[in-house]
Amino acid sequence: MPRAKVDPKNRQRADKACLACRAAKKRCSGTFPCIKCDAVAAPRLRCATPPLQSSNQTDHPGSLSPEAPHRTHPRMLRNLQGERVYIGKAASLSFLQLLRDTVTQYIGPSQFSHSLKREDMLEAETPQDALPPFQESDIDDDRRQAFLLAYKIATSGFVDVLSDEETERVFEPAAFQEPAKCLNTQTALRDIMIAIGAQCTKSDSMTTRAERFFFSRAQTRAFTGMLENPSLEIVRLFLLMSFYMLGACRRNAAFMYLGVAVRAAVALGLHIPDSSTTTAKEQSQRACIWMSLCILDLLISSILGRPPATACLRLENSGSMEHGSTQIRPDLVASYRMSRILDEIIVRLYSEKAASADAAASILGKLTRWSDSLPPSLLAPPSTDCARPAAQQHIIGSLHIACLYHFAVIIVTRPFLISVLGIRLARFQPASTGSLGLPTEALQDDPAHAQLASACVDSALYMIQTCMEVHESDLLLGNMCILKAFVFAAALVLGFSLFAQREVNTAVEDAFHGAIRILHALSQQSAQAGHYHEILTLLKNAIAEQRQRLMHRSPQKNRYVSKLFSLKRDQDPAGEEVPASVGENASGMTTPSQANLLDSLMDGGLFCDWDGMELPSWDSFPFTEDVLS
Incomplete structure (x- = not known):
């Protein structure tokens, strides 16, 4: 006789395996990405379901090691001639691929993840159009x-x-x-x-x-x-x-x-x-x-x-x-010192399979000492009596150095941001698919990782805010060959943070939209900035779709308390939703019968003497908080 189906709460492994584990007929960890797939550095295999907890884990559920495994992987992309060229895991294009896979994981296929050519390096052809003769x-x-x-x-x-x-x-x-x-x-x-x-x-x-x-x-x-x-x-x-x-x-x-x-x-x-x-x-x-x-x-x-x-x-x-x-x-000396730290970042963090929190903290300490040693002339705006050309050169030089610093912080802390936001997204999933019956509290962040992830978002935020100040002062050139790469890298970090947030973070969202405006301005003379602008615009749409999904998803029930009474007929006393045909029509609007019932109750003064009750304002007793919210 066939074996009886195991109840989901009693399952000891993921109910859906990733593609690699399914093909190899091996037990899948169910995490995102799969631990076994990550161990062999499979660049594009992702689990079919959001993170779940492994049953044979001996430590506290959801705990993390001091290291953050790299979720970005080296890739082979195609250049303009179709040749395959190497892109490393520290590259923004590798982070973009991870972000595309994550967006697909949680909201399904979208223009952000499927409309652009994912295997191209986003380079521009050499202009071949004929121009009038020039001497x-x-x-x-x-x-x-x-x-x-x-x-x-x-x-x-x-x-x-x-x-x-x-x-x-x-x-x-x-x-x-x-x-x-x-x-x-x-x-x-x-x-x-x-x-x-x-x-x-x-x-x-x-x-x-x-x-x-x-x-x-x-x-x-x-x-x-x-x-x-x-x-x-x-x-x-x-x-x-x-x-x-x-x-x-x-x-x-x-x-x-x-x-x-x-x-x-x-x-x-x-x-x-x-x-x-x-x-x-x-x-x-x-x-x-x-x-x-x-x-x-x-x-x-x-x-x-x-x-x-x-x-x-x-x-x-x-x-x-x-x-x-x-x-x-002095600006050349400052950039040269920073380049030596960038070299150390690549060697100590990205040449290993995982990023060490201790190594990241050590490098961030060096970055702090570097910033403390900068001469005051590089940190202050030019004097008011300075001519515009000289002032513009001074400002752009200081902007380049500031962005170089923020970019270094981003690539140091980005592996930890990916880890923390992956756990946050898992907590947003319903209990039936997100944690195999474990409470949401089981998916907790490592405190050291959370601090490093916060530094990543803050650095991206500061970079875009600084660029916006210069852009709004009309001091940017028509083509900023390195700045556009910095802005794109920072905007991807901000976009990832917004995608993993229920609440709107105004500062982060304003900076993300500011990055889109900067790249739109640079796209007038840079095809690559145009590619970046298109990608971020599609990411903005994916963020809006994710936000709508999170807003319409009913909050997870607390196992310690339940709602006993409600005037809304589309919800039973236990808090479970009733099919839309009962309380709502197909468009989600309240049915006339329900509206008439509420109107008659309120007009009749049924609750006029219940001062202070205010049922809608009762606490929902939240026990968890989102990191980096």
Whole structure:
């Protein structure tokens, strides 16, 4: 005879297994994701039901280890040519995939999880549309200087490869009037600087033509005999071409160009302080170039989740470059120090199967010490008598450094946010599917994880609030190649937090919508910002759907008390809902018979002498609170 069906409250394993366990015919833990699937780093397998408690767990139900297993996984995405390229688990795109799977888990298929191409890197094609012919003489000195200023603003805080004296020499009028007297490498450097400035300037026909013309010429000169012998000009040129490619939504090309720059720098020994054969001025020059390389390398690598090219080379200088000269700009030194902490984050947290709370706390301590050591000039707005171009450069540089700090905090604490919000979402599920008969109190957060998760949300909130202040002051450039990646990473954190909240957190929601507005503004000149804007807009819709589901779901009954009496006929005294056909029509509106009954009772003064009763205001005696609510 067939075995009798086991009552759900007596089940000792998940009633529905994940796909991997079902195929292997193994017992499934029923958690989200499945513990066995997570152990083998299966990137996209998810359980069929929300978290449940394992019966053979010896500690308190719902307790967590000091480590948070990484729920984001490395992925292979496709570039524009269809080639599969590697994206690491620290990347925002990997976190996006986890968020898509989570949204699907709780509200089912949606446009957010299924409308976009999930296997693409969200890069942009090189523009192929024909433009009117362009010559260098088509732009005057004023336009050229405007592009140079935009270049300085765009790279402020991240890149400093030419001193002011060198820049003046490259851009002196004689160099344009008699180009034959100017070295080929210097001409290429001038071209790429103009191209970056034009790329970041609010676009018009002349600006677009100038951007393509000067970048094409710089790129052609870079690959025409210049790679045969390493030089400082080659390092500078490929570093700046990498920066340009970030703005052009070509991150794989930026990653490759930066690799060329790093190899040339190593061949020249820029990673080793050399005081025996160079002057103090040359030492500062070499240090600035190397520090710029390290900053951009760690930024691109952390955004893509790939190993940085300069990681193993940092031990050789032991941070001596940042203290070597007062001629190095303080914003560059601050970013360089932060890049070293970013390197430690990737090594200590993301090279392991789980993120250690102790390691995270240690790194956050270093970030605090880093912020405490910043010079006051980087933390204060410019003086009121400062000219607008100089003030804008100062503000954007400080904004870049602030966002770099918040981004570092986010990637340190994000694994713990994922863990905490996963438990919170599980608590929202009905008891029949969420905990195998265990009370909601069994799904509790680890206090250390909850604090780290709170830091993740707060850091994302502060980043977007700071960006909104600059955006509303009309100081952002038309194209912010690294800022848009920072904003997207922070917005995903805020969106995940909102998705896992019953109540509306006004500050978080305002910041999330602010991030969407910033990316919409940047999307006018950046296809990648347009992709980010579309993704976040669809996430906003998924959040609204989840909020509606949570609002309409009846609260879970408390096992210690039940409601005895109610005037509403769509609910029985025990608190169980009656089918809509009894108390409500198909649209959810109250039926005439019920409305007439309530009206007659109230009009007749049946309860007019029951002062102070106020049945609707009775306490529901909540025993649990949501973390990060």
